[in-house]
Amino acid sequence: MPARRPHRVTMWPVGKFDAVLSALEGPARVVLPTLLGLAVAGCSQEQSIFANAGTEAAQVAELFFVMLVGAVVIWIVVMAMSVYATRANATVFSDKAGTRLIVFGAAFPTIVLAALLVWGLMLMPKLRRPADGPTIAVSGERFWWRIAYDVEGEPGVVKSLPAGGVESANELWLPVGKRSEILIGSPDVIHSFWVPAIAGKMDAMPGRVNRLVVEPTREGVYNGVCAEFCGDAHAQMGFRVVAVSEADYAAFVAAQAEPAAVTSGRGADLFLANGCAACHTVRGTEADGAVGPDLTHLASRRTLGAGLLEMSEENIAEFIRATEHVKPGVEMPSFGVLPQEEIDEIAAWLGALK
């Protein structure tokens, strides 16, 4: 059987350096773009705090830039003073001048750091404002994200997810301009929810529920990651955040609440026959397992395997056939024992679940 190569989602802004590249000659043609690429790779991408699209990320970015500029200014002043003292005017200090320098050396950092602390503390209440948008439960699980929209009431302690809500996985939709409340928990180990462009990080702790209020300010698709090492596939535990208008959000949740688009056929039969339903739910069919991700609208998501592969029928088939190869450490067992033809049938059905 020829090995199929799943198409991976690229996060590198490959095309953007072409113009610069063509203007260079010699070794610089390689060295310069590499250094430049390493320095700024992703700065304007969907996983960057600099291209922020949320109030919290914007505040963090602002804090970062103020500190960066301030630190550069202070560094230049200190360097200038040391050049002055050792080169330009290399004379012995008087005791009086020395004492002044020591006092200044203690007072200046104290004042600067105190100011930063006060400013930092002043930023916090804004981040903790009550939500005025939907409540969404997010459960970090090895190695994917369970998501339930528009949940009500207090979250359950053990499952870390409130009862009710519209279940989905690995793709978090948010209304722009609303402060959505994310209830974050975990049934197994500590994970951390982080969408650099919008907000975070917030730990997902087994046995308790953490609360994070996020406010996207710009429509778009952003990357989220698990920011706390949680096991083999920690690095493959990503998700997408889709920020849309309020109307689109409502329409999305309504669509997700619907049962599956196709509920019968050979693919569905094979899915049920081979035990997939023990772990996965496809609403509208007998499949009601709650161990793994809800697949009712699998094909509506942008990625497969928690941000790992692009959503396509071919990739679904590959994920079923060689799960542990595609995503080492994954909790789902590989179903390579099934004939390829049956895997393709199942993938075709799942690929039709928009």
Place this chain on the structure above:
Amino acid sequence: MKKHVAFTITGKRLIVALGLVAAAPFVVSLSGLVSIAASSGHFAPVGWFLHWTMQNAVARQSLGISVPNDIDLADPALVQRAAGHFATGCAGCHGAPGVPQSPVVLSMTPAPPRLEGKVEEWADRELFWIVQHGIKYSGMPSWPTQEREDEVWAQVAFLRALPGMSAETYADLALGAKRGREPMEAGGETLASLDGIFQEALTDCARCHGRDGLGRGEGKAEGAFPVIAGQPETYLAATLEAFSKGFRHSGFMQPPAKRYSDETLARLANWYAEQPLPTPADGGRSETVAANDVRPDGIPPQVLPVGARGTNSLVAAAAAGGMPQQEEAVLELGRLIALSGLPARKIPACESCHGAEGREKNEHYPYLSGQPAWYLETHLELWKDHGITRGGTRFSHLMTPIAVHMTEEQIEAVSAWYAAQPLGR
């Protein structure tokens, strides 16, 4: 007058001397004069030295072994379980009650001893070590797999019961007595379609599983064997194939599965698949959990009294995988796992594949209802063990991630619940 021989040890001479010493065994071996004849026996001091070495090795190397808590070596079910294997695996050399040793095996050096008088010389751990590992250069084989300590302990239990066992008891336990040898007359069962080898193979199976597939063993030895009657034919055939090819490890089952051709194994699978169960399987929808039985947190009320369901105790209970105390609570937890699973602990419902509906869709999934608890427990533990691979049908690896997430309490609970269900439901 003394003569002095002057001899200086130089580096060169030392190397030559060491070389000669190293070469000496090869010269002796090459000469072909070493006595390797079994007919001559051991030169008495050599025989003593070899035996002494063996005793020391067994005594020392078994020091880390102790009887597991869940094993009772006096359990008649364990004796029954290992008896059939003793007949085909051990008695051929060691003899058995009512079975004399052949002059052929008595012509071995060392000659295999009769075990009735020998087992008392060894501690449990030492017997376990010998059965598990065998003894090099003596003709004593190791257990066919190193992954089934549960079977080795059953064999030790049988050895403990061996002294004083009557020939009749042995014949009944190991050879199936009448019940295994003769076709049953009731129920219209005939042997018209059976040929010699199949008949022989079936008798072989029946020594433990009975011709009806319900498993031998009565009274205290009841439930010594898993029930194979009425299991899906595909499952039985795939399982026998796995034993035969060594994918599924068992010192008891691998040898008989290897004895017969694929065709005979297929007919055996067919035979046992068609054996009726004592109570007809209801075939209807499997039992469902009443809505009010399961609380939102997934822990049944019986496991944790409502008064103790504060956040802290709840979290502790969940982290420990539940802490059932009484039998009712154990069964309730088992029922919950079997019917609904514990999604928060990554355990799907067993019944989604092993229930009547699941089996209808895929013939590779066996029923679990009515199987002895020890059997289900043992195999869940095998799947749970990271060090070994519990093979079986081509779907058997699906059980690994499930068993890995189960605590021992959960395994015990779900096994107990299934054992209490009607057979083959």
